[in-house]
Amino acid sequence: MAIIKPFKGIRPPKELVEKVESRPYDVLNSEEAREEAGDNEMSLYHIIKPEIDFEEGTSEYDPRVYEKAAANFKKFQEKGWLVQDDKEQYYIYAQTMNGKTQYGLVVGAYVNDYMTGVIKKHELTRRDKEEDRMKHVRVNNANIEPVFFAYPDNAVLDQLIMKYAAQTPEYDFIAPIDGFRHQFWIIADDNDIATITAEFAKMPSLYIADGHHRSAAAALVGAEKAKQNPNHRGDEEYNYFMAVCFQASQLTILDYNRVVKDLNGMSSDEFLAALQVNFMVEDKGTEIYKPTKLHEFSLYLDGHWYCLNAKDGTYDNNDPIGVLDVDISSRLILDEILNIKDLRSSNRIDFVGGLRGLGELKRRVDNGEMRAALALYPVSMKQIMDIADSGKIMPPKATWFEPKLRSGLVIHDLG
Numbered sequence: 001m002a003i004i005k006p007f008k009g010i011r012p013p014k015e016l017v018e019k020v021e022s023r024p025y026d027v028l029n030s031e032e033a034r035e036e037a038g039d040n041e042m043s044l045y046h047i048i049k050p051e052i053d054f055e056e057g058t059s060e061y062d063p064r065v066y067e068k069a070a071a072n073f074k075k076f077q078e079k080g081w082l083v084q085d086d087k088e089q090y091y092i093y094a095q096t097m098n099g100k101t102q103y104g105l106v107v108g109a110y111v112n113d114y115m116t117g118v119i120k121k122h123e124l125t126r127r128d129k130e131e132d133r134m135k136h137v138r139v140n141n142a143n144i145e146p147v148f149f150a151y152p153d154n155a156v157l158d159q160l161i162m163k164y165a166a167q168t169p170e171y172d173f174i175a176p177i178d179g180f181r182h183q184f185w186i187i188a189d190d191n192d193i194a195t196i197t198a199e200f201a202k203m204p205s206l207y208i209a210d211g212h213h214r215s216a217a218a219a220l221v222g223a224e225k226a227k228q229n230p231n232h233r234g235d236e237e238y239n240y241f242m243a244v245c246f247q248a249s250q251l252t253i254l255d256y257n258r259v260v261k262d263l264n265g266m267s268s269d270e271f272l273a274a275l276q277v278n279f280m281v282e283d284k285g286t287e288i289y290k291p292t293k294l295h296e297f298s299l300y301l302d303g304h305w306y307c308l309n310a311k312d313g314t315y316d317n318n319d320p321i322g323v324l325d326v327d328i329s330s331r332l333i334l335d336e337i338l339n340i341k342d343l344r345s346s347n348r349i350d351f352v353g354g355l356r357g358l359g360e361l362k363r364r365v366d367n368g369e370m371r372a373a374l375a376l377y378p379v380s381m382k383q384i385m386d387i388a389d390s391g392k393i394m395p396p397k398a399t400w401f402e403p404k405l406r407s408g409l410v411i412h413d414l415g
Contacts (some may be wrong), residue, residue, distance in 0.1 A: 002118055002151075002203045003110035005240055006088040006193050009410035010142070012042075016081055017171045020044050021182075021408040024145055026213075030060060036177070042081050044408035046072045047144055048136075061132060070139040084413065089188045090196050091410055092164050093244050095403045096181035102250035103161045105196060106146065106410055108240030109206065111222035114215060119149070120205050120388035123212045123396075126344075133217030134224075143218050143242040143412040147211035148405055150248040150381060157199050158247065160192055171409060180403045184410075206243075207388050209251060209381075210401045215241070225414070237415030244405055248381045254354030255291070255378045256400040257361055258329070259370040261348045264338045268302050271337065271372075275299075278332045279308040288358045291377040297329060298358070298375035300365055320387045325376045326398040333374065343396040353400040354378065 012020040019042040028036070033049035034056070045052055050068040051060045058065065076082040091106035113119045137143060164185045171184035187193060200206075208215050218241030225238040263271045275281050279297070289298045289305035295315065297308040314332060316322040334340040340349050350370070352360050361373035379399050387394055 002200045002206050003113055004107040004197060004200045004245075005110075006090045006187075006197075007108045007237065007240065007242070007412050008085045008088050009091060009106070010077070010082050010084045010413055011410045012082055012408065013080070014170060016042060017184075017409065018173050020076075020081060021173075021175070021406045022048065023175075023177060024404055024407050025049055027404055030058075031056075042076070044144075047076065047140070048407060066135050066139045069136060069144075073140050073142065073144070082411065085186075087188055088193075089186055090193055091187060092161055092183075092185040093405070093409060094165065094169075094181075094183040094185075095405075096183075097178075097252065097403045100252065101181075102246050102252070103165060104148075104244035104246040104405075105157065105161070106242065106244050107196070107200070108237075108412065109147075109149065109243040109245075111219045111226075111239050111241060113206070114219035114241075115223060118205055119208065119215070119219075120385075121208045121212055121215070122384050122388045122392075122394045123208075123398075124393050125212050125216045129213045130216045130220065133213055134221050137217055137221040137414075141414045143214075143414070145214060145407040146242045146244045146405055146410075146412075147215045147218065148209045148401065149243045149245040150207040150209045150251055150385070151200070151203055151245050152205075153247045153249050154199055154203075157196065160195060175406055178403055182406050182409070200245075205389070206245065207248070207385055209246070209384070210399070210404075215243075218242070222414075237413065240412070242410070242412035248385065251381050252402055253378045253381060253384075254400045254402050255376050256326070256354060256397050257352045257358070257376060258334070258374045258397075259350050259352060259361060259364050260334075260338060260340065260372050260374070261369075262338075262371050266337075271301070272306070274337045275308060275333070278311055278314045278336075280311060282307045282309075288362065290358055291375055294377050295325060295328065296377060297325065297333075300358075300361055300373040300375075301371075303366070320383070320390050321392050321394070324379065324383060324387075324395065324398065326379065326395045329374060329376060330395050351397045353402075355400070355402050 022044040025048040033045040034052040037043040037045040051058045051065045093104045169183040222238045226232045284305040295310040299306040340346045364370045
């Protein structure tokens with residue numbers, strides 16, 4: 001069962017939140033962070049992308065960069081741009097995109113739950129990326145940015161959240177980059193805190209939606225601290241890491257599409273003929289065509305959009321992985337026809353999150369950067385949970401969650 005706890009969040013004063021808050025560290029590069037931060041010395045990018053405080057071209061993995069993160073985190077607290085709450089409490093973080101709002105509970109998730117599989121993952125992690133985030137957690141002795149969890153729908157928690165959502169939020173702003181609304185409430189009432197803890201204790205599992213590397217890094221540092229402490233008791237703050245937990249049914253997963261640089265030596269006609277072995281192929285003309293159901297794909301090639309429907313027998317409905325469109329397209333198109341074997345390492349393929357739309361696929365092919373594009377129908381949260389429950393791992397680049405969590409609304413100190 002899932003163990004969580006409230007914590008004393010480190011947060012910006014209400015009047016400074018829009019100065020401090022930022023996008024997550026991993027959705028933009030150093031140049032973009034430098035540009036977004038501009039002359040705003042309160043921007044969280046000085047902590048999560050501190051290479052912007054050095055000369056351009058400085059590696060984000062330079063040892064000086066991690067040291068700068070810690071120095072800036074300390075400075076933010078000394079200047080009162082970040083202030084720690086006096087009381088252990090939970091928080092509610094709501095995001096509104098295209099008129100739909102999802103409500104997350106900000107909690108301390110239990111390190112041991114990650115280690116034992118109560119917190120379930122659906123993606124592989126890379127050790128180099130884990131180590132980068134571990135260094136960041138170690139040097140700051142804090143989870144500066146939250147991870148993104150899903151939990152099974154829960155009527156008691158839903159009712160409690162709605163009670164707070166009817167009240168004036170602590171923070172309420174429209175983020176300048178994504179245009180989405182972000183709201184934040186504090187749950188300080190002891191009875192409500194106890195209710196949240198108890199309801200999570202009934203849940204057999206929590207699910208990592210987004211932030212597998214951050215989850216791994218936070219949990220590994222917590223376990224590391226436990227080993228290093230000769231007086232370890234088990235209730236120390238480092239036994240927990242910060243997560244925002246959303247009801248699974250509220251989450252929006254967008255399509256995660258593919259663009260390829262070449263057709264593996266084939267002409268367009270040869271490629272289309274090869275596709276017809278496993279797909280029904282229909283020319284849809286020059287207007288953008290978006291997949292409308294599972295096992296339907298859109299191909300953009302030579303100025304035309306094609307509808308590809310996977311034929312019966314090309315997937316197994318009883319296999320939680322084999323039934324996924326990301327697996328079907330990887331096996332039958334990218335691997336079998338285009339000879340792209342490893343999506344993580346191949347330089348012949350790139351990935352485009354669904355928020356950019358199919359127009360971005362068209363643009364990258366039309367400008368000659370890419371030869372063709374493939375659009376997929378989005379994965380469902382049920383599919384993700386089924387795969388996590390089965391202990392299997394999803395193919396790479398399968399999910400794109402929106403909206404992304406903003407960073408800097410609350411930070412978890414490891415004590």
